[in-house]
Amino acid sequence: MITFMNNSDSEEEPCNERTSLMSAESPPVPSYQDGLQASEAGELQAHRKRRTGSSRSPNNIADGDVPDSRVPVRESALENEEEELTLKYGAKHVIMLFVPVTLCMIVVVATIKSVRFYTEKNGQLIYTPFSEDTPSVGQRLLNSVLNTIIMISVIVVMTVFLVLLYKYRCYKFIHGWLILSSLMLLFLFTYIYLGEVLKTYNVAMDYPTLFLIIWNFGAVGMICIHWKGPLQLQQAYLIMISALMALVFIKYLPEWSAWVILGAISIYDLMAVLCPKGPLRMLVETAQERNEPIFPALIYSSAMIWTVGMAKPDTAARGPSQQMQDEAEDGRENHRSPSHAESQMSETRSPVPTRPITSFEELEEEERGVKLGLGDFIFYSVLVGKAAATASGDWNTTLACFVAILIGLCLTLLLLAVFKKALPALPISITFGLIFYFSTDNIVRPFMDTLASHQLYI
Amino acid sequence: PALGLFLFTIARDPLRIIILIAGAFFWLVSLLLSSLIWFIAVKASDPRDEPLQKGLLIFGVMFSVLLQEAFRFLYYKLLRKAIEGLVALSEDGCSPISIQQMAYVAGVGFGLMSGAFSMINLLADALGPGTVGIHGDSQLYFLTSAFMTMVLIFLHTFWGILFFHGCEHRRWWEIMAVVVMHLAVSGSTFCNPLYVGSLVPSYLLMAAAAVWAYLLSGGSAQNLRRFLLCK
Numbered sequence: 001m002i003t004f005m006n007n008s009d010s011e012e013e014p015c016n017e018r019t020s021l022m023s024a025e026s027p028p029v030p031s032y033q034d035g036l037q038a039s040e041a042g043e044l045q046a047h048r049k050r051r052t053g054s055s056r057s058p059n060n061i062a063d064g065d066v067p068d069s070r071v072p073v074r075e076s077a078l079e080n081e082e083e084e085l086t087l088k089y090g091a092k093h094v095i096m097l098f099v100p101v102t103l104c105m106i107v108v109v110a111t112i113k114s115v116r117f118y119t120e121k122n123g124q125l126i127y128t129p130f131s132e133d134t135p136s137v138g139q140r141l142l143n144s145v146l147n148t149i150i151m152i153s154v155i156v157v158m159t160v161f162l163v164l165l166y167k168y169r170c171y172k173f174i175h176g177w178l179i180l181s182s183l184m185l186l187f188l189f190t191y192i193y194l195g196e197v198l199k200t201y202n203v204a205m206d207y208p209t210l211f212l213i214i215w216n217f218g219a220v221g222m223i224c225i226h227w228k229g230p231l232q233l234q235q236a237y238l239i240m241i242s243a244l245m246a247l248v249f250i251k252y253l254p255e256w257s258a259w260v261i262l263g264a265i266s267i268y269d270l271m272a273v274l275c276p277k278g279p280l281r282m283l284v285e286t287a288q289e290r291n292e293p294i295f296p297a298l299i300y301s302s303a304m305i306w307t308v309g310m311a312k313p314d315t316a317a318r319g320p321s322q323q324m325q326d327e328a329e330d331g332r333e334n335h336r337s338p339s340h341a342e343s344q345m346s347e348t349r350s351p352v353p354t355r356p357i358t359s360f361e362e363l364e365e366e367e368r369g370v371k372l373g374l375g376d377f378i379f380y381s382v383l384v385g386k387a388a389a390t391a392s393g394d395w396n397t398t399l400a401c402f403v404a405i406l407i408g409l410c411l412t413l414l415l416l417a418v419f420k421k422a423l424p425a426l427p428i429s430i431t432f433g434l435i436f437y438f439s440t441d442n443i444v445r446p447f448m449d450t451l452a453s454h455q456l457y458i
Numbered sequence: 459p460a461l462g463l464f465l466f467t468i469a470r471d472p473l474r475i476i477i478l479i480a481g482a483f484f485w486l487v488s489l490l491l492s493s494l495i496w497f498i499a500v501k502a503s504d505p506r507d508e509p510l511q512k513g514l515l516i517f518g519v520m521f522s523v524l525l526q527e528a529f530r531f532l533y534y535k536l537l538r539k540a541i542e543g544l545v546a547l548s549e550d551g552c553s554p555i556s557i558q559q560m561a562y563v564a565g566v567g568f569g570l571m572s573g574a575f576s577m578i579n580l581l582a583d584a585l586g587p588g589t590v591g592i593h594g595d596s597q598l599y600f601l602t603s604a605f606m607t608m609v610l611i612f613l614h615t616f617w618g619i620l621f622f623h624g625c626e627h628r629r630w631w632e633i634m635a636v637v638v639m640h641l642a643v644s645g646s647t648f649c650n651p652l653y654v655g656s657l658v659p660s661y662l663l664m665a666a667a668a669v670w671a672y673l674l675s676g677g678s679a680q681n682l683r684r685f686l687l688c689k
Contacts, residue, residue, distance in 0.1 A: 095476075407479060439494070443493050444490060450515060451515070
């Protein structure tokens with residue numbers, strides 16, 4: 001989900017929330033030969049990043065503060081301004097999301113193409129127990145559908161569990177869960193990844209150095225994601241995490257299952273975010289009611305948050321402190337909040353003497369950006385990575401999927417600007433991606449190959 | 459060079475990037491449809507009949523060219539609507555991006571995508587071991603492919619400008635000229651591997667299109683001279 005979230009980004013929980021809630025992260029642990037504890041890890045894994053983020057436009061708070069006499073005119077003027085600003089800066093936000101998605105995909109594709117490990121089949125996740133090595137097509141199809149059903153139900157269960165926890169305010173538990181899973185992600189997966197990359201390029205490295213590197217990487221990552229840190233570093237870490245997760249998925253999901261899962265996930269996302277009883281929507285609404293930020297770590301945010309002290313909204317607004325505030329904005333689900341409207345509004349309102357800011361001490365004048373759940377990143381990268389790994393038309397297919405996903409993202413953001421509430425980011429992009437993948441692989445490829453062999457150009 | 463164009467002129471403005479990607483997308487869709495047609499035709503015909511296959515291929519190429527131009531037109535229509543929307547939304551009543559810029563970016567989008575699709579597998583294979591032209595094919599395969607791709611990308615850019623200009627001012631002959639040029643360029647590649655037949659005309663056409671587009675965009679010989687002399 002694309003939402004506007006102000007929360008600090010705690011690490012994405014390896015669980016669920018593809019789009020917003022990633023439930024099944026990758027339970028690769030069970031299948032590892034090193035014999036990790038499957039179930040526990042699996043659970044943690046399953047806890048995907050949730051895309052929580054309800055974005056509540058700060059307008060709500062803002063408007064409430066405007067003195068009554070000027071409220072009607074102000075509000076309507078502000079609203080218009082806001083809308084214009086929203087759409088005007090729309091392109092900028094789109095690009096702010098394009099760049100990380102592109103980076104993530106590039107990392108995934110580069111790894112897939114170069115490191116053999118991720119394309120070898122070394123077992124399956126415990127969530128996809130049915131093998132696809134069956135002789136008949138029908139059997140294989142059946143197995144993949146069953147795998148999908150299992151995976152989706154795991155995700156749903158995880159999501160509902162998370163929502164319940166959130167509803168009953170078991171914050172400690174959730175935070176602990178998040179921290180644990182992000183720990184595992186940062187250390188274990190990075191270790192494996194690094195190991196494989198070094199193997200591929202035949203670089204020797206001794207254990208102490210490796211330990212040092214991974215320790216530093218992991219520690220900084222934990223701090224950055226769960227606590228405070230420079231925005232760009234945080235974004236970089238989130239991208240890396242998503243890429244690692246996507247790589248794990250690519251490796252451990254059998255072929256047909258992967259495609260069916262992608263399709264099913266986008267349908268699930270659509271339902272979970274838009275249906276009134278959908279878990280994600282409930283999560284967003286609950287967070288909005290409580291005026292809390294949704295879990296950090298599950299959302300990628302493209303904005304800087306400016307913390308503004310109460311006293312001088314004007315001057316303070318100019319100083320971007322890049323700290324993620326754990327505060328109020330609940331950006332939930334794909335919400336693109338009018339970013340600059342905030343700062344503009346604060347300026348217009350500064351002559352207003354009193355601004356009772358009750359519950360949130362610092363009203364952030366944020367330069368709101370768009371927030372996109374990490375699950376979305378992961379699934380986009382899974383799509384493109386799978387295309388790179390398994391397509392025989394190699395780069396053409398990958399490129400086609402890439403463009404399709406970007407266009408889907410564009411359209412989704414457009415819808416976001418129109419509807420102004422949380423939206424699922426997966427369906428459109430994944431649909432386009434899937435269509436383009438299958439059609440490019442099967443139909444365009446022979447055409448291009450024949451053209452290339454005769455050196456004809458269209 | 460196309461990448462240079464991209465970096466210097468497009469990467470700054472996010473709106474242009476979006477238009478670029480959308481342009482690439484439209485080209486992709488046109489490619490998809492045209493290859494679908496070709497695919498059906500091939501499946502429906504006899505695979506062992508060589509001349510027929512060649513004929514089908516030629517037909518496929520021509521059809522693809524026509525489809526590309528059709529999609530360029532569709533894209534133009536979409537961009538017109540978008541400009542109206544942007545103008546309505548902007549504060550000072552004028553669009554942040556002009557139709558000519560859009561034409562340029564759209565052309566680059568088309569060009570990049572077509573170039574990428576033509577070249578990228580080639581490049582990937584070029585990284586691996588092997589000898590060029592070992593079976594009696596031309597040894598200049600890679601070089602000529604590179605040049606051809608570059609000329610095609612530039613041509614797409616110029617055609618974009620010309621095409622949009624023609625649509626704006628309702629000069630049908632301009633549009634027809636673009637279509638004809640495209641067909642001519644594709645047709646000239648049929649002469650490959652007799653590279654003289656394909657590269658030279660393509661470059662000539664490109665030069666012509668460049669001059670034409672430049673003039674249409676408001677340039678003139680004077681501007682050029684001033685620019686070159688850095689006044």
